[in-house]
Amino acid sequence: MARRERTAALKDTLAYEAARIMVDQGLTDFEHARRKAAARAGVRDRRNWPSNEAVQEAILTHRRLFLGDAHFLERRELRRHALSAMRVFAAFSPRLVGAALTGTGDLQGGVQMFLFADRAEDVIFALIERNIPWQEGERSFRYPQGQRASHPEFRFLAGEVPVSLIVLPSDHLRHPPLDPVTDRPQRGASVAEVEQMLAEEESDYRFEMGR
Incomplete structure (x- = not known):
């Protein structure tokens, strides 16, 4: 897998983890959720972190999938x-x-x-x-x-x-x-x-x- 693809995959993973954290814990602070997700995954380089928009889209996906x-x-x-x-x-x-x-x-x-x-x-x-x-x-x-x-x-x-x-x-x-x-x-x-x-x-x- 090329480096760009690995970075994109990592961002997607962190976005969904941040979204899960926000939904499960009732958080509204995107930055806090991203930090938590990155810490759990051991990702320190912010260039590999997802954007707020990506996390927001992941929240919608999470709610649709698990709440129906x-x-x-x-x-x-x-x-x-x-x-x-x-x-x-x-x-x-x-x-x-x-x-x-x-x-x-x-x-x-x-x-x-x-x-x-x-x-x-x-x-x-x-x-x-x-x-x-x-x-x-x-x-x-x-x-x-x-x-x-x-x-x-x-x-x-x-x-x-x-x-x-x-x-x-x-x-x-x-x-x-x-x-x-x-x-x-x-x-x-x-x-x-x-x-x-x-x-x-x-x-x-x-x-x-x-x-």
């Missing part, structure tokens, strides 16, 4: 929770991001979305109006040209599902932060796009069940 229909049903339920929350905060142009969007998440990990407002207080008022108790914090994001900025985050439970609202300035709708997995602009999915996603998934599931 349960993976689809939980993903659908999570996205329904996301859509419900997005409709509540429709005035802030919500965008679904993170694991609920990519399909790698679960109900325990919850929903993450961007809201766009020039004043974080407006989101606080919306929470108060709906009698939603929340916890406040900050999230740091990277932007192009190496910039980094912190933004307000409001967390609450919708039933038993954690929801995270990250408030970005209005003009960031066109200039969002970088996705921590892909390093591309994290544009997310709008209400209409999540609705379409759910409709297509439901259609595909009915087709598979009817085969």
Whole structure:
């Protein structure tokens, strides 16, 4: 086997091991999972480590293989929770991001979305109006040209599902932060796009069940 093929095979092996670690241990930190996988395999050279995207794809494969229909049903339920929350905060142009969007998440990990407002207080008022108790914090994001900025985050439970609202300035709708997995602009999915996603998934599931 040529060196390039060996390297590719090693990266695949580490990707699936990192994915297994993340799913089994409920981790969300890709770097931590990759380090664990590499340590178990005795691979110190980071050039042989898989990318975050490769690990993310391996998580999807792992969940499909080992969870089967349960993976689809939980993903659908999570996205329904996301859509419900997005409709509540429709005035802030919500965008679904993170694991609920990519399909790698679960109900325990919850929903993450961007809201766009020039004043974080407006989101606080919306929470108060709906009698939603929340916890406040900050999230740091990277932007192009190496910039980094912190933004307000409001967390609450919708039933038993954690929801995270990250408030970005209005003009960031066109200039969002970088996705921590892909390093591309994290544009997310709008209400209409999540609705379409759910409709297509439901259609595909009915087709598979009817085969």
